[in-house]
Amino acid sequence: MVTPKDRVELNVGGRIFETTAATLGIAGEKSFFRAMFDENWNLHSDSAITEHFIDRDPDYFAVLLSLLRTGELYIPPKIDKRLLYREAEYYGILDQVRSAKWGSFDGNRVRLAESISDWSSEARSAKIVQASPSGGCCVAHGGVVRVYDWMLEEHPIIHTEHHNVNDVCWVDSESIVVSSDEKIASGGLGLFNASTGESKYKFQVTDELKGYKAGALSVSSNDKLFASCTDSTTRKHVIGVWDQVTGTLMNFFSCPPHPPHNAARLQWLHDINCVMVVSSSPGDEICLFDLRQNDMVWSWDVKAGEKQYCCGIIDAIAIEKSSSICVLAEQKGMGFVDLRRTDASLNWRNDLMGTDWSYRDDLVHIDEYLYVKLAFHEGQLFSSWGNRIFVYGGSDWLPTSQFERSRGGPIRDYSIDGDRLFALQDNENIVDVWETPRPPII
CATH class of the missing domain: 2.130.10.10 (YVTN repeat-like/Quinoprotein amine dehydrogenase)
Known part of the structure; x- marks a missing residue:
């Protein structure tokens, strides 16, 4: 069960996203989001909902947040995939994008x-x-x-x-x-x-x-x-x-x-x-x-x-x-x-x-x-x-x-x-x- 303390509010380029600490934790130790948490992946703030401002494109962030939530990568037609990959690099989640695009190499199913x-x-x-x-x-x-x-x-x-x-x-x-x-x-x-x-x-x-x-x-x-x-x-x-x-x-x-x-x-x-x-x-x-x-x-x-x-x-x-x-x-x-x-x-x-x-x-x-x-x-x-x-x-x-x-x-x-x-x-x-x-x- 998600508690208020687990909830995170992100203001990305003026657009509000609400998610959980667990979802952002999927991004990994080397991700952009790591700085928001302590060494145990708990939010630094004790407030019920913590807002963080990120000066990036919200349309691209929405695609990447969906990837963290579901493990699947869906790229809408209006999204430039090259720019999306660069955004993923900025957030430090290129590995998640790569693993969502293709699986472990198997010569029998290529x-x-x-x-x-x-x-x-x-x-x-x-x-x-x-x-x-x-x-x-x-x-x-x-x-x-x-x-x-x-x-x-x-x-x-x-x-x-x-x-x-x-x-x-x-x-x-x-x-x-x-x-x-x-x-x-x-x-x-x-x-x-x-x-x-x-x-x-x-x-x-x-x-x-x-x-x-x-x-x-x-x-x-x-x-x-x-x-x-x-x-x-x-x-x-x-x-x-x-x-x-x-x-x-x-x-x-x-x-x-x-x-x-x-x-x-x-x-x-x-x-x-x-x-x-x-x-x-x-x-x-x-x-x-x-x-x-x-x-x-x-x-x-x-x-x-x-x-x-x-x-x-x-x-x-x-x-x-x-x-x-x-x-x-x-x-x-x-x-x-x-x-x-x-x-x-x-x-x-x-x-x-x-x-x-x-x-x-x-x-x-x-x-x-x-x-x-x-x-x-x-x-x-x-x-x-x-x-x-x-x-x-x-x-x-x-x-x-x-x-x-x-x-x-x-x-x-x-x-x-x-x-x-x-x-x-x-x-x-x-x-x-x-x-x-x-x-x-x-």
Whole structure:
């Protein structure tokens, strides 16, 4: 039962709204309304009804107050949704707006929500898309990175001084790491502000890495950045480890006796404190580096003993919860390297050496070379092929669904984060945005 003390009167732009402390409390600790209450979310005033004046547009506030009351977002035709989102940002309730627009990402229930296609048609074809933790994305083509927030509004462009972008990686919702064809010592690896496009700093190198260029990137949960680095003159290849906060080089690893060639993917494995390095043809090798031992603890060469199963690695991704690595191979399709431990007391080096390859011919079969990529998100495995994205689930990773755009070319790249999937088309400068509809509130 609502008592008079719970009631709050808000004068927004001259229009009176009456609500409750409990409703405003839904806005959360970081909201505009937090200042009205004490640490226990009780009103500061002891009066029966407390009035607060807010100098904002009342029509937009009415929509947001309805969201706090019902959990549903209804935007009347007269309301500009972009302006509404800015008002939500002012009140500190963007998270509530986002969660009302779409639900947790589920590959079995996705729908095509919007497309991004507003960059110049004269620009070189885009090749990389990376989803951000906040529901936006960035797109790399040529020597620029275009950044979009969760409202799909473009921010200032990130420029790499005419050097082709090799990879991009979100550190958090406000920071992007970019690697380019420029040597690291000259600024070919830098951290940029996602909102302004300005350079925060360039990652430092020692004399040993001055001739190297950075390629594939990955970040860890403990503020480390990993970059695949290659010397174009000597063809030497190492994995550099930097501190994300300071940009200081912490370490670098080579991969004797068979170093990977221009690693196609790096992935941080939190549970075992290792970084996985995947090299495609001609290397066709997967390595694990243990940062505690400062050494490579395991490697798997697809060509050494598995020639009867595949011709080369196209992509691979580790699935830590099932202790396995999913591999896509040319002409054969998808297989799994089993990393399950038989004895918890064994160290990872001895245990991982007993891994095995199992070929799954009931999954996607790769008949020709296309842009094929694996992804893993919230218990679901994804693979792209042509203009389709396949979804797998369950303990046996059986196919559960697939989705595709009604019209459009092959998918060049795709990325999942912030409860959205962004798919970059190869034939056109278009990024499709896939979302999962929010379940109805009963």
